[in-house]
Amino acid sequence: MVISSTAKKIILLVLWIVLLIGIFKVLGAILSPFNGDKFDPTIWKAPMTDYDLSNCMRGGMADDIVNKVIRVGMQRERVLELLGKAPDGHDNKDQYPLGYCSGIGADVDYLVLYYDAAGKLIEIDIHQY
Template structure:
């Protein structure tokens, strides 16, 4: 009889542990698919344009603002000059795109993430993407 109680107790703890892991995993997935690290703060022009050091570049120094910038600050139809006025000089640019480094935000922090702003042939904002490099 005592062995049976210990087996039932072990099963109860295993089931409870599985439920806790399932709920934690579900919460993590929800956080991840609703912006994750890229949705931790609102756009702050002072923080966005702050001078970076060698140490800060290895952190996710702009990443927390990326989703807010992508979905609320930059709107389709903005001219390139307006985007540069809002976000400052880009870190990289091409004729149809500007790119702002967000820092090392994803995974093991071995790759940089960037906010890419794409323009159509008339120079108006077409879309914004957060990409890992």
């Protein structure tokens, strides 16, 4: 089978695009303000000061929490044991402030947890308002 020069150029272009997307995803993960710190319950549960918010004190623990500490399907009571009471929690949603971590630092990032009617964790999100 012979591949035309146009097809070869298209294949090469697609491969370059896939490579660039992969590089950007890896760099994004490495440079993310939400990874790098192991979850420390003492730091996490301490009241957030303005200094803590400004310096994203909890932000570096977010990925560790999402990947190793809590998981979808966990009961809300268990999550509260691990993370403490959410400063902004009501109905089916708990929000934990992470600090001014992403973007231009104008808005606070939050770890947002959603529960079903039975109190099971159904969604985990890092969100900036």
